[in-house]
Amino acid sequence: MNNRSETRQLLVDTAERIFADLCDKPLLDAAERGEFPRRLWDTLRENGFHELAMRSSGVPLGDAFAVIQTAARHAVPLPLAEVLLANRWLDASDRFVTIGLARGDTVIDAPWARMADAALALDPAGNTLVPMARSAAAAVATGSNLAGEARDVLGAAQKAAPIDPGEPAYELLALARTVAIAGVLQRLLALALQYANEREQFGRSISKFQAIQHNLAIVAGEVAAASRAADAAIDALGDARFVLEVAAAKARVGEAAGIVAEIAHQVHGAMGYTHEHQLHHFTRRAWAWRDEYGNEAYWQQRLGRHLAGVGADGLWNFLATRG
Amino acid sequence: MLQFDRIALPPETEALRGEVRGFLAESGAHLARPNSDFTTGHDPAFSRKLGARGWIGMTWPKRYGGGERSFFERYVVTEELLAAGAPVSAHWIADRQSGALLLRFGTEAQRERYIPGITRGETYFSIGMSEPNSGSDLASVRTSARPVDGGWVVNGTKLWSTDAHRNHFMIALVRTEPPSDNRHAGLSQIIVDLKNDGVRIRPIRNIAGGEDFNEVVFEDTFVPADRVVGAPGNGWKQVTSELAYERSGPERFLSAFRVFVELVRAAGAQPTPAQAALIGRLASHIMTLRRMSISVAGMLEEGKSPEVEAALVKELGNNFEKQLPELARLVFADRLPAPAHERFRQAFTDTLLLSPSFTIRGGTREILRGVIARGLGLR
Numbered sequence: 001m002n003n004r005s006e007t008r009q010l011l012v013d014t015a016e017r018i019f020a021d022l023c024d025k026p027l028l029d030a031a032e033r034g035e036f037p038r039r040l041w042d043t044l045r046e047n048g049f050h051e052l053a054m055r056s057s058g059v060p061l062g063d064a065f066a067v068i069q070t071a072a073r074h075a076v077p078l079p080l081a082e083v084l085l086a087n088r089w090l091d092a093s094d095r096f097v098t099i100g101l102a103r104g105d106t107v108i109d110a111p112w113a114r115m116a117d118a119a120l121a122l123d124p125a126g127n128t129l130v131p132m133a134r135s136a137a138a139a140v141a142t143g144s145n146l147a148g149e150a151r152d153v154l155g156a157a158q159k160a161a162p163i164d165p166g167e168p169a170y171e172l173l174a175l176a177r178t179v180a181i182a183g184v185l186q187r188l189l190a191l192a193l194q195y196a197n198e199r200e201q202f203g204r205s206i207s208k209f210q211a212i213q214h215n216l217a218i219v220a221g222e223v224a225a226a227s228r229a230a231d232a233a234i235d236a237l238g239d240a241r242f243v244l245e246v247a248a249a250k251a252r253v254g255e256a257a258g259i260v261a262e263i264a265h266q267v268h269g270a271m272g273y274t275h276e277h278q279l280h281h282f283t284r285r286a287w288a289w290r291d292e293y294g295n296e297a298y299w300q301q302r303l304g305r306h307l308a309g310v311g312a313d314g315l316w317n318f319l320a321t322r323g
Numbered sequence: 324m325l326q327f328d329r330i331a332l333p334p335e336t337e338a339l340r341g342e343v344r345g346f347l348a349e350s351g352a353h354l355a356r357p358n359s360d361f362t363t364g365h366d367p368a369f370s371r372k373l374g375a376r377g378w379i380g381m382t383w384p385k386r387y388g389g390g391e392r393s394f395f396e397r398y399v400v401t402e403e404l405l406a407a408g409a410p411v412s413a414h415w416i417a418d419r420q421s422g423a424l425l426l427r428f429g430t431e432a433q434r435e436r437y438i439p440g441i442t443r444g445e446t447y448f449s450i451g452m453s454e455p456n457s458g459s460d461l462a463s464v465r466t467s468a469r470p471v472d473g474g475w476v477v478n479g480t481k482l483w484s485t486d487a488h489r490n491h492f493m494i495a496l497v498r499t500e501p502p503s504d505n506r507h508a509g510l511s512q513i514i515v516d517l518k519n520d521g522v523r524i525r526p527i528r529n530i531a532g533g534e535d536f537n538e539v540v541f542e543d544t545f546v547p548a549d550r551v552v553g554a555p556g557n558g559w560k561q562v563t564s565e566l567a568y569e570r571s572g573p574e575r576f577l578s579a580f581r582v583f584v585e586l587v588r589a590a591g592a593q594p595t596p597a598q599a600a601l602i603g604r605l606a607s608h609i610m611t612l613r614r615m616s617i618s619v620a621g622m623l624e625e626g627k628s629p630e631v632e633a634a635l636v637k638e639l640g641n642n643f644e645k646q647l648p649e650l651a652r653l654v655f656a657d658r659l660p661a662p663a664h665e666r667f668r669q670a671f672t673d674t675l676l677l678s679p680s681f682t683i684r685g686g687t688r689e690i691l692r693g694v695i696a697r698g699l700g701l702r
Binding site for chain 1: 325327329331402403406407580583584585587588590591592593594596598599600601602603604606607608609610611612613614615618635638639689691692693695696698699700701702
């Protein structure tokens with residue numbers, strides 16, 4: 001292990017400890033009821049995690065995505081990716097700034113805009129971000145995605161001059177969802193394995209039934225593929241092929257998400273279908289995140305149109321470029 | 324959790340890739356009907372050309388004719404050959420596993436006798452594992468080798484031995500001791516000379532109309548003592564050690580690749596949304612499978628034996644290559660114009676008819692899932 005990967009591991013371990021301590025089932029349920037996880041947020045800020053992706057931090061951007069994946073393994077109900085990237089693009093970290101999609105004069109799908117000082121309205125077509133302050137004049141409509149994560153609409157108010165992020169903003173947010181899906185799928189595999197080993201029926205652990213074993217083998221394959229795809233996209237940061245690598249990765253993990261969530265529920269039986277069980281905090285995130293920042297069809301078509309331009313005789317060269 | 328480390332091919336492999344592509348560009352005569360399936364296309368002249376280039380036995384010691392190159396370099400050569408649809412069947416098994424097995428467990432005399440010919444692309448091996456009543460349950464093989472003066476007398480039948488009617492040797496898994504409570508004990512691997520030992524070889528026609536795999540019958544066949552690989556009784560350990568080599572390579576997800584190429588050609592520069600989505604989807608799978616497969620090559624390079632990881636790559640890869648033609652046919656609602664129709668149709672037909680074998684050969688889907696489940700600690 002080289003120094004760079006050791007530093008990343010240290011960072012991930014620190015984040016892991018914070019999330020394991022503070023992000024439990026009651027906190028997830030409270031967040032879903034609209035209660036902002038203040039203590040967790042403050043702890044992350046005290047440890048400097050909110051500044052991780054800033055160019056002044058000296059930390060490789062890939063490390064920030066490794067932390068985003070760690071947070072996803074715990075279903076952390078905070079807009080970590082949005083805050084990290086907003087602070088990066090604003091080159092400031094004193095305020096709480098989230099990111100959503102520009103729709104007319106409003107910002108939609110902005111995580112926790114109700115709590116934020118401002119939201120950046122992302123226009124993918126122009127790759128610009130318009131800062132919009134949350135104020136008394138700006139109406140906030142609270143909402144949530146299918147995982148119960150805060151996704152708000154911020155009305156038109158106090159627009160500042162557009163920011164040029166200097167890098168593909170939509171694709172970086174798509175990468176954030178990609179690595180997060182891989183993280184949540186890793187957790188689903190662990191939960192399914194644990195449950196299959198503990199649960200007994202017909203006088204033995206259900207993990208001893210071949211039908212269950214084969215389903216879990218499918219899950220392991222999809223999780224391994226999702227993890228490798230997400231890692232490859234992180235490794236492509238700053239590369240000329242970055243956008244296409246994100247396309248391939250988001251499409252691949254999106255496919256894995258549906259398969260893994262389905263089997264994880266099947267293994268857990270009716271227990272996993274209850275709100276009381278923690279499983280749904282992870283499966284619903286997998287389902288929600290595959291649709292955020294471009295679903296499989298969107299990214300498959302983007303990649304596919306590019307390859308149609310490359311043509312049949314250049315196809316292999318494209319696929320075999322970059323180990 | 325099963326880990327596939329972020330290993331990239333070393334940059335120096337790119338020069339080699341260029342050499343292979345240059346070679347393929349001049350090999351038109353051998354690529355008249357490209358097929359990415361590794362069992363299709365038995366072309367000794369082509370294999371000898373590869374041998375002359377140093378592209379067989381690439382990772383083996385130079386004193387036996389090998390190249391002492393890395394698993395990554397071997398990876399690049401094999402994936403380029405498969406992607407181009409080159410005829411690699413003749414030397415494939417010898418290069419992938421038989422030579423590696425002899426290097427690891429064979430005697431010095433065996434290495435000197437067989438390996439240089441393999442690296443020249445002149446000596447070809449077949450696998451002798453399955454039998455009429457031993458498929459997935461390999462330990463139940465009944466072909467027996469009875470010790471006699473100066474060697475062994477073999478009786479029994481091997482099945483599904485690809486190219487046994489064309490190749491020179493087979494490494495057969497045989498029972499050298501009667502079955503006991505330990506069903507993995509008493510098995511040995513012996514080298515059978517398919518041309519000279521007097522075995523009866525009957526090609527078996529497959530659903531594609533090809534005659535690639537065979538039944539090989541032993542009737543009191545004498546095999547000299549010096550053809551036992553490794554120690555008698557060590558067969559099970561040896562045969563399972565081949566599996567990481569056998570299961571993780573690019574041939575486990577590229578078998579249908581030529582259909583993908585013709586799909587892109589037929590869809591043209593302005594694909595429909597469904598065509599574009601499928602092209603992107605297939606690409607996203609190949610890019611990921613390839614990286615997982617390269618991770619396994621990296622583990623082999625480090626001297627590890629990643630059998631579970633290899634099984635996982637094969638399982639995912641076989642399902643993908645099996646699905647590829649199924650998905651491709653549905654993005655063309657109308658008959659394609661000629662000659663796109665002929666090109667796509669030929670690649671599709673050739674591949675679809677082979678596709679049932681993808682999830683059977685080299686370990687069935689069900690066996691692989693069992694191996695993965697064991698790796699997960701479930702059994």
